[in-house]
Amino acid sequence: EAQVTQNPRYLITVTGKKLTVTCSQNMNHEYMSWYRQDPGLGLRQIYYSMNVEVTDKGDVPEGYKVSRKEKRNFPLILESPSPNQTSLYFCASSFTTGAYGYTFGSGTRLTVV
Amino acid sequence: GQQVMQIPQYQHVQEGEDFTTYCNSSTTLSNIQWYKQRPGGHPVFLIQLVKSGEVKKQKRLTFQFGEAKKNSSLHITATQTIDVGTYFCAGPFKTSGGSNYKLTFGKGTLLTVNP
Numbered sequence: 001e002a003q004v005t006q007n008p009r010y011l012i013t014v015t016g017k018k019l020t021v022t023c024s025q026n027m028n029h030e031y032m033s034w035y036r037q038d039p040g041l042g043l044r045q046i047y048y049s050m051n052v053e054v055t056d057k058g059d060v061p062e063g064y065k066v067s068r069k070e071k072r073n074f075p076l077i078l079e080s081p082s083p084n085q086t087s088l089y090f091c092a093s094s095f096t097t098g099a100y101g102y103t104f105g106s107g108t109r110l111t112v113v
Numbered sequence: 114g115q116q117v118m119q120i121p122q123y124q125h126v127q128e129g130e131d132f133t134t135y136c137n138s139s140t141t142l143s144n145i146q147w148y149k150q151r152p153g154g155h156p157v158f159l160i161q162l163v164k165s166g167e168v169k170k171q172k173r174l175t176f177q178f179g180e181a182k183k184n185s186s187l188h189i190t191a192t193q194t195i196d197v198g199t200y201f202c203a204g205p206f207k208t209s210g211g212s213n214y215k216l217t218f219g220k221g222t223l224l225t226v227n228p
Contacts, residue, residue: 033215033216035218040220041220042201042218042219042220042221043156043201043218045215045216045217048215050213056208056213058215090155090156092156097205097213097214097215097216098143098144098204098205098206098214098215098216099143099144099205099214100161101146101148101158101160101161102146102148102156102158102216103158104155104156104157105155106154106155107154107155
């Protein structure tokens with residue numbers, strides 16, 4: 001089944017403790033992206049990747065890092081999480097940016113206390 | 114900045130009533146996409162419109178792309194409880210560097226249906 005797999009689904013952590021949210025897709029998509037969704041603010045792009053070893057900032061990149069060492073994986077790293085990063089996170093992938101529909105993962109609900 | 118505006122933000126209807134959400138872009142778009150997110154779920158791609166004036170139908174859902182390719186609408190005929198969720202439109206905009214495109218989402222319209 002074609003899908004984007006995110007883990008974990010839920011995570012509660014403490015301020016400053018580094019964490020990684022994993023994202024993997026099995027559709028051979030070149031484009032991958034991370035979004036955060038907050039009430040009243042919609043979906044905001046954090047980082048995106050056009051292909052392996054090619055990443056760039058989205059609209060809200062502060063406090064996040066990403067890497068794209070393999071085509072299928074695009075982890076989101078929070079080096080020192082803060083409470084304002086409490087949010088619902090989605091990974092998405094597509095054949096290319098903007099010309100095809102995106103496939104989203106099931107989401108990761110992150111709470112930073 | 115480049116953005117996609119969506120109205121209304123919320124819509125509550127009685128089951129069987131029609132529903133429409135509207136999407137407006139600040140610039141002409143090469144295409145527009147629509148997504149649906151059920152409560153507690155993730156956005157799911159519904160459709161993409163590419164041509165000026167294009168109209169596409171999916172059962173009770175009708176999607177339109179404006180002649181100027183700056184606006185779009187989603188109309189649901191005779192809503193059912195299965196239609197509950199947030200509907201997003203999204204359009205590709207050039208990144209600040211100008212060489213790539215990124216998909217920018219509207220804030221969505223939350224549809225609730227009273228059975």
